[in-house]
Amino acid sequence: SEPVRVAAVDLGATSGRVMACRVGSRTLHLEELHRFSNGGVPVRGGLFWDVLGIHREVLTGVREVARTGRLHGIGIDSWAVDYGLVGRDGWLLGNPRSHRDSRTDGVPARVREVVSDAELYDVTGLQQLPFNTIYQLVSELGTPSLEAAEQLLLLPDLLTYWLTGEAGAERTNASTTGLYDVRTGEWSLELAKRIGLPWGILPPLRDPGTVVGPVVDEVAAYVGAPGVPVISVGSHDTASAVVGVPAGEESFAYISSGTWSLVGLELDGPVLSAEAREADFTNETGVDGTIRFLKNVMGLWVLSESVRTWADKRLADVTLPALLAGAADAPALRTVVDINDPRLLTPGDMPSRIQELAREAGEPIPRTPVAITRTILDSLALAYRRNVRLAATLAGRDVDVVHVVGGGSQNDLLCQLTADALGVPVLAGPGEAAALGNGLVQARALGADLPDLAAMRALIRRTHDVRRFEPASGSAASADWDAAERRAAKV
Ligand code: LFR
Numbered sequence: 001s002e003p004v005r006v007a008a009v010d011l012g013a014t015s016g017r018v019m020a021c022r023v024g025s026r027t028l029h030l031e032e033l034h035r036f037s038n039g040g041v042p043v044r045g046g047l048f049w050d051v052l053g054i055h056r057e058v059l060t061g062v063r064e065v066a067r068t069g070r071l072h073g074i075g076i077d078s079w080a081v082d083y084g085l086v087g088r089d090g091w092l093l094g095n096p097r098s099h100r101d102s103r104t105d106g107v108p109a110r111v112r113e114v115v116s117d118a119e120l121y122d123v124t125g126l127q128q129l130p131f132n133t134i135y136q137l138v139s140e141l142g143t144p145s146l147e148a149a150e151q152l153l154l155l156p157d158l159l160t161y162w163l164t165g166e167a168g169a170e171r172t173n174a175s176t177t178g179l180y181d182v183r184t185g186e187w188s189l190e191l192a193k194r195i196g197l198p199w200g201i202l203p204p205l206r207d208p209g210t211v212v213g214p215v216v217d218e219v220a221a222y223v224g225a226p227g228v229p230v231i232s233v234g235s236h237d238t239a240s241a242v243v244g245v246p247a248g249e250e251s252f253a254y255i256s257s258g259t260w261s262l263v264g265l266e267l268d269g270p271v272l273s274a275e276a277r278e279a280d281f282t283n284e285t286g287v288d289g290t291i292r293f294l295k296n297v298m299g300l301w302v303l304s305e306s307v308r309t310w311a312d313k314r315l316a317d318v319t320l321p322a323l324l325a326g327a328a329d330a331p332a333l334r335t336v337v338d339i340n341d342p343r344l345l346t347p348g349d350m351p352s353r354i355q356e357l358a359r360e361a362g363e364p365i366p367r368t369p370v371a372i373t374r375t376i377l378d379s380l381a382l383a384y385r386r387n388v389r390l391a392a393t394l395a396g397r398d399v400d401v402v403h404v405v406g407g408g409s410q411n412d413l414l415c416q417l418t419a420d421a422l423g424v425p426v427l428a429g430p431g432e433a434a435a436l437g438n439g440l441v442q443a444r445a446l447g448a449d450l451p452d453l454a455a456m457r458a459l460i461r462r463t464h465d466v467r468r469f470e471p472a473s474g475s476a477a478s479a480d481w482d483a484a485e486r487r488a489a490k491v
Helices: 051-067 107-112 117-124 133-139 144-148 155-164 189-195 217-223 237-243 274-278 301-312 320-329 350-361 369-395 412-422 433-445 453-463 475-489
Strands: 004-011 015-023 028-037 041-043 046-048 073-078 083-086 151-154 210-214 229-232 252-257 261-267 282-285 291-297 401-405 426-428 467-469
Touching: 004 051, 004 155, 004 237, 004 433, 015 051, 015 433, 028 051, 028 433, 028 453, 051 155, 051 217, 073 155, 073 237, 073 433, 083 144, 083 155, 107 133, 117 189, 117 274, 133 151, 133 189, 151 155, 155 210, 155 229, 229 433, 237 252, 237 261, 237 282, 237 291, 237 433, 237 453, 252 369, 261 369, 291 369, 301 320, 301 350, 301 369, 320 369, 320 412, 350 369, 369 412, 369 475, 401 412, 412 426, 412 467, 412 475, 433 453
Parallel strands: 004 073, 073 229, 252 401, 401 426
Antiparallel strands: 004 015, 015 028, 041 046, 083 151, 210 229, 252 261, 261 291, 282 291, 426 467
């Protein structure tokens, strides 16, 4: 079949990208045509997304894709969980909040009084993240916007609504809300009712890989592409990124490494055991009915937020490359902290928080930006080790290799530390796995011969380089990580 060329819109919490993705039977090519920075906007103690600004950037990017060649489809993925509320007249009711907003403090405990953790887990299979949509909605109960809401649209669905006029909820992202039944693949209206949420605002679900509809006239005129279809992809960025993992037959774990690090396994069905719940593992729905059995690890957010803090203080030589070069030469495993401490979730002075965590844990306090960078990377690798091993145990699987995809796959030091910590090879790349997964699912919807995830992944392997990091050999290396794990465990 003829190659297709689609716009893959991949929105991250710190940057958004619009790529032209060309997919043929033996070709797969990405071209980044637009990139913009993104971030929460703090106003009056709340943390918001500039969603109209994001919409404008999406249009600018799509127009650029259309200007530079043919455009057969548009697909949008973004971080999960966050949403906009739309009123009876179709207008947005207020600015969507960031999941790093502290409005959900204490909310999970309130919900627990009505529905126990065990019951909730049995239906949704989700880890207890304070910002899951369900908790955000509970924090909005009684507000004018929730009372006036006609529909809840997750961010990629909201942007898709503005492009097409069609409202819906794409399943991979719906599965992160805490209101979705992971076994039936439908909304759990029962759960929403028990918690007192207006269940009627949950829109009809749609599968990834279906055509939503053509762009509306105003969009067609702006981007210069009349009639181009918007296609629902794995609209949760992590779902698209896992499609983009170039795994073959091997028993693999993955780390989708961006602002967050999502660490886990691809499974055929959910693991809803008490052990999985106690270990706080999540079961998110993937493309083609797969399950992402994983844990959220705080990720490179901690480092990017540190760099921002140092830049604000105008400290010299705190560019990321300089910090990473310094950290590579710094002593290994000198200080480790619990990188998933909830205090690292919200924006702020990350270096001070890391020092505080070190102090509490009785670890040497890192004093310089380089030492703090090394502490963050060692602690991330330690969290990867713990959670890959936990996932394998809980799911009864072996792991022979860890695929690292996303922006963090370009961080050589972190990849090497991950291989060392786990004692298995790390295969790093592609950096733009989410955009590839997005583009491939669109291509299939447009008729490309990509029957399953294996075919998509084979095409990625054929067309993209993957770098291999071997674990440091010798029992000394692994003893160091064992000892560090014991130190971190007593935190
Ligand atoms: C990654 C991600 C995670 C989700 C977090 C919040 O970008 O989508 O999968 O837990 O952001 O939405």
